[in-house]
Amino acid sequence: MRIDPAQVEEVARELYVRALKVLPPDVKEGFARLAAGETDATAKRVLATMITNIRVAEDTGNMLCQDTGIPIYNVVIGRGVQIDGPELKSAIRRGCERATREHPLRSSVVHPITRRNEQTSCGPGIPPIHIDFGEEHDRLVIEMVPKGSGSENNSWLRMAIPAEGVDAIKTFVVDCVLDAGGKTCPPTIVGVGIGGTSDLCVALAKRAATRALGTACPDPEGAALEKSLTEAVNMLGVGPQGLGGDSTSFAVHVEIAATHITMNPVAVNMQCHSARRASAAITPAGVEYGF
């Protein structure tokens, strides 16, 4: 299957706008679950307002949150897909710029030293475009994640050592949730990366934070840790918006990679309650949009 870069550009544009406006069904279900179990009066009101906002965004065709985030594109290229690599990347970038200009969207991206905003949502290295390869034939999947800064500003890496064991990982996650308080716009998805190198560990945490609710870590030890940590962070009483309550996090997600015999790295990256993402699959049958 040969893919026209113009189609990729159009999909990249459309995905940014879609992601900003409609929350994935798993996140909506997450809200319903938290609202049903919440016991704190203020927290109940906060969750109800968040749920109302999801409806208002859909009814008015508006964005869920004013933070258009850092645009991130994750691409999975299936077997038999033919596309010029550099052209794929520049098509995504053009789509991102067009979404910003044509909608219009607030460009939330600046040069890190001059702080100059080009009003394109793009800049050196941004949007990050992550490319991976999949088993499926004739299928190119693009996922778009607008990563809000309230949650992204609360990101941590700790290069623990083997003698500190899994206890270091558990303690670190609990302390990160405490430090974040209301700044990350809870209820959050807490993404935890365990193992790898320092950069891989942080990337795993991001992947965990942006994974669909209801999915589990493929590693059984990681999946067990997800369960116990989800229960634990919701004992802390931080609550929605840090105003107290049971609903601090929808879930703790864990992703793992093997690591060095001398290392025990752990990273935490959070996703806010506006856990936005959208995806599209390009196949010979056309483009199918989803989450």
Add this chain to the structure above:
Amino acid sequence: MAHHVLRPPITEAEARLLRVNDTVTLEGTLFGIRDANLIAMFDRGRATKFDWRGQAAIHTAPNVKRVPASPEHPTGYAPVCVGTTTSARMERFTRPLAERGLRIVVGKGGLAQGSLDAFREFGAAYLAIIGGTAALETTWIDAIEDVDLDDLHPESIWKFRVHGFGPLLVAMDSHSASLYDVVQRDSRARRAQTLAKLGVK
């Protein structure tokens, strides 16, 4: 737990009436401030044409679109999506704003002790809005009445006209009370039992 309808500019006495857990609805004028314009004003000495005395300001940078200037859109900007950003980054700017007479800060996630002290000294309060609910918030915005330091766009200083903006929760008041302090103390007190539950030795 009273409900207040405030139409800025308000007086010091009105600001001091606000107590944590009260709710507030704002009518009329609301300014938009955040990182770049606060850095410009207070670190780089740039002046603004706006007078903060008695006013309310929200931590925000909106999505706007350019439209022909008209009585409805005097600046040539129409609001598209207006929400609230994390207040903690703006912590050190609360005091200079309060010194200049700002009475209300609207934000999400809360501010720290320095702001609470400034609220007590000058008579001001922090109103919590629900972060990430911008679609709803935008329905409370009538127009962008004015804009300043627009070379910092979208981090310009915005002057919005709002109606029924709320209910907002008084989360920090001028009597040294902060709901965030209460929750943080409480959640830190639960750390040990949480770690024990996880089997951490």
